Amino acid sequence: MRELPTRWKKVIAVIAALSVFVFGSLVIKHFYLISRDIPRAPCFASIDFVHTHDHKVRWHGVGDMTIDPREGALYVYYVVKTPEGKVYTYDRKFEIALTHLDTSRFLFKTRSIVKFDADTADDELPFMERGFQGGMVTFNYFSDAEYYYNINNLINGVCHVPR
Numbered sequence: 001m002r003e004l005p006t007r008w009k010k011v012i013a014v015i016a017a018l019s020v021f022v023f024g025s026l027v028i029k030h031f032y033l034i035s036r037d038i039p040r041a042p043c044f045a046s047i048d049f050v051h052t053h054d055h056k057v058r059w060h061g062v063g064d065m066t067i068d069p070r071e072g073a074l075y076v077y078y079v080v081k082t083p084e085g086k087v088y089t090y091d092r093k094f095e096i097a098l099t100h101l102d103t104s105r106f107l108f109k110t111r112s113i114v115k116f117d118a119d120t121a122d123d124e125l126p127f128m129e130r131g132f133q134g135g136m137v138t139f140n141y142f143s144d145a146e147y148y149y150n151i152n153n154l155i156n157g158v159c160h161v162p163r
Helices: 006-037 126-130
Strands: 043-052 058-068 073-081 087-100 105-115 134-141 146-151 155-160
Touching: 043 146, 058 155, 073 126
Parallel strands: none
Antiparallel strands: 043 058, 043 155, 058 073, 073 087, 087 105, 105 134, 134 146, 146 155
């Protein structure tokens, strides 16, 4: 069998090293983009919503939500006003299990719900829990301090990460 000249051995070694370098840099870039789409700290959002059961009566709520993907928790605090004028406080922590699907999407399932002392809603607001029981949450990077989030196409907006 004929042996390759030294020149060709060097060319093959350089091409192999270049291929490994290009592939390695693409893998590093991919993981950098994945980590950039995930908030590095808890993400805070203010929410104002209107909910109707039958398009006749309105439930109105204002509150705050904290999404913490590292801890696996959603903290929700709303003050909700019913069509009859009753006011309920919805103050809960949803402990969630997150499964990373791709760069910015997570599949989540609620493991448990912790009701804080300020919670007066009990089971009066079933539509509030429905969106947080499980599904998909998506994050998209805006800037160092802002991420667009979407939870089950029901709750979306911009959340802020403290610097």
